[in-house]
Amino acid sequence: MAAGISGKLVLLWTFRGARAHLCCGRNPFYLTLHDKQQTVSLYRSLCSRHDQNLEPTAVREEMVGSLVNMGFTEPQVEQLTKGALSSRTDRAVNQHLSTVSALVALGFNPSSVLKILDKCPELYRVKGVLLQQRVDNLRKLGLMEGSLQRVISHYPQLLTLPLKRVNGVSRFLREKCLLTVQQVTDILRDSPSVVLEDTGRLEHRVQYAYFRMGIQQAEMVRSGLFRVSLEEVRCRHSFLERRGLYQTPDKKGYTSIVNPKLKDFLTVPEDTFLRKVALATREEFEVFRKLMEREMQGEEEPESSNSEEEDEDGYESEDRRRMSYRRRKK
Amino acid sequence: MAARTDTRILLRKLGTIYSIPRRNRMKAKWATSQPKFPSTSLALQNFDMVYGTQLGDLWPSVRVSMLSEQKYGALINNFSEAAEVMEELQLQGALDFVYNGMVKSRFKPARPHNSGTLGYYLMDAASLLPVLALDVQEGHTVLDLCAAPGGKTLALLQTQAIGHLAVNDFSASRTSRLRRVLQSYVPREYWSEDTVQITSCDGRKFGELERDTFDRVLVDVPCTTDRHSLLEEDNNIFKKTRMKERQKLPLLQAQLLVAGLEAARPGGEVVYSTCTLSQLQNEYVVEQALHVAQEAGITAHVQDLRAFARLFAATFHFAPNPRLGELVLPHLTANFGPIYFCKLRRTS
Known part of the structure; x- marks a missing residue:
C-alpha cells in the first residue's frame, strides 16, 4: 500500500518536473530572431508610453523579456506590466514576475493567468516561495493535477490564505464534522469558499443537516451543502417540512413520505425550487423567509441572555456523545 | 343456564391465573417505558x-x-382614548380594515392608559x-x-x-x-x-x-x-x-x-x-x-x-x-x- 502511494508520488513528481521543464524550456529553444526583435520593440514602446520619469532598469527589461518568453502576447504583456512598471521598487517588479511564473509553472495558459490575476490582484503580493508552498499543500490535501488547476482558476483567493488556515479548516472538517479525507478533498474542490467561513457556523450547518434533516456526510458532500448558507438551508428545509413535503428520517432511516433529493432543492435556483419541489408561490416563500429570520433572531436572543441553561447543556453533550459514538464505530 | 356456564368459565380462568406461581407471572409493562409522543405531533398527524x-x-x-x-389584530378599545391609540398603531405600520377600529401588524402587549382602561385587545x-x-x-x-x-x-x-x-x-x-x-x-x-x-x-x-x-x-x-x-x-x-x-x-x-x-x-x-x-x-x-x-x-x-x-x-x-x-x-x-x-x- 505504502509502496503504491510512494510510487504514485514519484510518478507525479516526474510529471510535474517534466511539465515545468517543458514550460520553461520550450521558449529558449524556439525563440527566434523575430521574437527577440518583438521583445525589444515591445519593451521600448511600453517604457515610452508608461512613464518617462522611470529609468529603464535591467529588472524591468528582464521582466518584459521573460513574459514574452513565457508566451504572452503583446497586449497581455502590456496589461500585466501596467501595475508593475509603475511601482517604484525593483522588488515589486520581481514579485510580480515570480507570481506570474509560478502560475505558468502550474500549467495555466497566458489568458487564464490573466483572468486569475484579474480576479484576485492580491496574488501579486504573495511571495513566490509561499505560493509554491501553498500549492504543494493543496496537493498534499489531495487535489490532483486538473482539479488543482480548476480550484485555483475558480477561486484564486485560496492561494492568498496562510497554510494554517487551510489546514485548520481541513482538520476541522475531518475531526469535528467527521468527514473522511476524500470527502474533505471533494469539498475543497467543489466549494473552496468554506476555508473563509467561520468554523462555528460551519459546524452548526453540518449538525443541522445531520441531526435535523437526517443526512449522512457522504450525501452532504454530494448535494453541495457547503455551497449554501445555513440560513438558506434552514429556510428551504423548514418550508418543505412545514408544508409536509419533507420528514426527518427516524433512527432507522425510515420516513412515511418520500423526501425530495437534497440536491434537487438546495442548490437549484429559487424558481425551480418553488415550481418543482415546494409547489408554492413566490409571495408565500418571501413571507416565510421573513418569518424565519424573525424566528432565528428570537432563538439567538434568549440563548445569549441565559446561556447556562441545563437543557441546552444536556442537548449539547448528547450531540457530542452521538458524534463520538459514530467515530468509534468507524 | 348460559349465565352459569359463563361464571364457570370465568372461575376456571381465574384458577389458571392464580395457579401460576407469583415468581413466574409476567409483569405488566411500565407506563414510563412506553414511547411518548408529544400531543402537538399527534395533532399534526391527525390533521395531515x-x-x-x-x-x-x-x-x-x-x-x-x-x-x-x-398574525395578530388589535381590537381598539373605544372606551379608552381610541383615536390616540389608533394613531400610535398606525405609526407602527398597522392597517385599518373595518371602519370601527381593527388594525394588524406585530404589537406589544397593551399598556394601561391614563384612564385605567387598556388601549387595545390582541386577538386573531x-x-x-x-x-x-x-x-x-x-x-x-x-x-x-x-x-x-x-x-x-x-x-x-x-x-x-x-x-x-x-x-x-x-x-x-x-x-x-x-x-x-x-x-x-x-x-x-x-x-x-x-x-x-x-x-x-x-x-x-x-x-x-x-x-x-x-x-x-x-x-x-x-x-x-x-x-x-x-x-x-x-x-x-x-x-x-x-x-x-x-x-x-x-x-x-x-x-x-x-x-x-x-x-x-x-x-x-x-x-x-x-x-x-x-x-x-x-x-x-x-x-x-x-x-x-x-x-x-x-x-x-x-x-x-x-x-x-x-x-x-x-x-x-x-x-x-x-x-x-x-x-x-x-x-x-x-x-x-x-x-x-x-x-x-x-x-x-
Missing part, C-alpha cells in the same frame, strides 16, 4: 390525514401557515368576523354562549348598542378570566349588573332556562383549536388522556348550537363559529343541529354570507366554494384563522 384529503392541494399552504407565526383578526356577521343593532338582547376568554364579548361591547348582554361560560375559572378582561377594558359604568349578566352554567341548558328571549346569539363552541393544538403542548386536546373528550366534541357542539337556537326568539339570528378546519365540527354540526331542532319544533335557515365574505376578501383568505357558512383559511400572506362561521335565522 383528515385535512390532507379534505383540502387537497390547499393543505400544504394552510399547514405551513398554521405552523408559522400567527379573523375571530372578529363572527361578531361582525352577527350584525347587532341598537337595543338588541344578545347571548354569548361560550364567551371566555372574552375577545368576542369585548368586540360585542365595542358596538355600545347592546341593550342586554348575557355572557356564559361553563368553566368557573374561565368566567373569572373573562371578568378580569372586561374589568380591565370596559369602565364600570358601561357594564352594570342589569346590562351585562355573567353566568357560569352549562350552555346546553340555556335552551330550557331562557327560551325564546334573545335577538342575537353567538355560539362560539369549544373545538380542536387547530392552531393552538399544533403549537402548544399544555392544555392540548390531542393528549391521549383527552381522547374521549375529543371524540365527543361534535356532539357537544351540536347540543350547544341547538341550545342557542332554542334561546333565540323567532326571527332572531344565531352565529355558530369554531376555530377549526374540520368539516366534522363545522358543516356537519350545523346540519345535525338543524335536524335536531326541527324535531323539537324549531325551524331555522342558513343565511348566505357570500357577500359578507367578499367584503373582507382583501384581508382574509376564504375557502373557495364552502358548502355551508364561510371558512377562513390561514395563508402565509394573510396568516389569520382558521375560523369557521355560519349564520342561522330562526323562523319559528
Whole structure:
C-alpha cells in the first residue's frame, strides 16, 4: 500500500518536473530572431508610453523579456506590466514576475493567468516561495493535477490564505464534522469558499443537516451543502417540512413520505425550487423567509441572555456523545 | 343456564391465573417505558390525514401557515382614548380594515392608559368576523354562549348598542378570566349588573332556562383549536388522556348550537363559529343541529354570507366554494384563522 502511494508520488513528481521543464524550456529553444526583435520593440514602446520619469532598469527589461518568453502576447504583456512598471521598487517588479511564473509553472495558459490575476490582484503580493508552498499543500490535501488547476482558476483567493488556515479548516472538517479525507478533498474542490467561513457556523450547518434533516456526510458532500448558507438551508428545509413535503428520517432511516433529493432543492435556483419541489408561490416563500429570520433572531436572543441553561447543556453533550459514538464505530 | 356456564368459565380462568406461581407471572409493562409522543405531533398527524384529503392541494399552504407565526389584530378599545391609540398603531405600520377600529401588524402587549382602561385587545383578526356577521343593532338582547376568554364579548361591547348582554361560560375559572378582561377594558359604568349578566352554567341548558328571549346569539363552541393544538403542548386536546373528550366534541357542539337556537326568539339570528378546519365540527354540526331542532319544533335557515365574505376578501383568505357558512383559511400572506362561521335565522 505504502509502496503504491510512494510510487504514485514519484510518478507525479516526474510529471510535474517534466511539465515545468517543458514550460520553461520550450521558449529558449524556439525563440527566434523575430521574437527577440518583438521583445525589444515591445519593451521600448511600453517604457515610452508608461512613464518617462522611470529609468529603464535591467529588472524591468528582464521582466518584459521573460513574459514574452513565457508566451504572452503583446497586449497581455502590456496589461500585466501596467501595475508593475509603475511601482517604484525593483522588488515589486520581481514579485510580480515570480507570481506570474509560478502560475505558468502550474500549467495555466497566458489568458487564464490573466483572468486569475484579474480576479484576485492580491496574488501579486504573495511571495513566490509561499505560493509554491501553498500549492504543494493543496496537493498534499489531495487535489490532483486538473482539479488543482480548476480550484485555483475558480477561486484564486485560496492561494492568498496562510497554510494554517487551510489546514485548520481541513482538520476541522475531518475531526469535528467527521468527514473522511476524500470527502474533505471533494469539498475543497467543489466549494473552496468554506476555508473563509467561520468554523462555528460551519459546524452548526453540518449538525443541522445531520441531526435535523437526517443526512449522512457522504450525501452532504454530494448535494453541495457547503455551497449554501445555513440560513438558506434552514429556510428551504423548514418550508418543505412545514408544508409536509419533507420528514426527518427516524433512527432507522425510515420516513412515511418520500423526501425530495437534497440536491434537487438546495442548490437549484429559487424558481425551480418553488415550481418543482415546494409547489408554492413566490409571495408565500418571501413571507416565510421573513418569518424565519424573525424566528432565528428570537432563538439567538434568549440563548445569549441565559446561556447556562441545563437543557441546552444536556442537548449539547448528547450531540457530542452521538458524534463520538459514530467515530468509534468507524 | 348460559349465565352459569359463563361464571364457570370465568372461575376456571381465574384458577389458571392464580395457579401460576407469583415468581413466574409476567409483569405488566411500565407506563414510563412506553414511547411518548408529544400531543402537538399527534395533532399534526391527525390533521395531515383528515385535512390532507379534505383540502387537497390547499393543505400544504394552510399547514405551513398554521405552523408559522400567527398574525395578530388589535381590537381598539373605544372606551379608552381610541383615536390616540389608533394613531400610535398606525405609526407602527398597522392597517385599518373595518371602519370601527381593527388594525394588524406585530404589537406589544397593551399598556394601561391614563384612564385605567387598556388601549387595545390582541386577538386573531379573523375571530372578529363572527361578531361582525352577527350584525347587532341598537337595543338588541344578545347571548354569548361560550364567551371566555372574552375577545368576542369585548368586540360585542365595542358596538355600545347592546341593550342586554348575557355572557356564559361553563368553566368557573374561565368566567373569572373573562371578568378580569372586561374589568380591565370596559369602565364600570358601561357594564352594570342589569346590562351585562355573567353566568357560569352549562350552555346546553340555556335552551330550557331562557327560551325564546334573545335577538342575537353567538355560539362560539369549544373545538380542536387547530392552531393552538399544533403549537402548544399544555392544555392540548390531542393528549391521549383527552381522547374521549375529543371524540365527543361534535356532539357537544351540536347540543350547544341547538341550545342557542332554542334561546333565540323567532326571527332572531344565531352565529355558530369554531376555530377549526374540520368539516366534522363545522358543516356537519350545523346540519345535525338543524335536524335536531326541527324535531323539537324549531325551524331555522342558513343565511348566505357570500357577500359578507367578499367584503373582507382583501384581508382574509376564504375557502373557495364552502358548502355551508364561510371558512377562513390561514395563508402565509394573510396568516389569520382558521375560523369557521355560519349564520342561522330562526323562523319559528
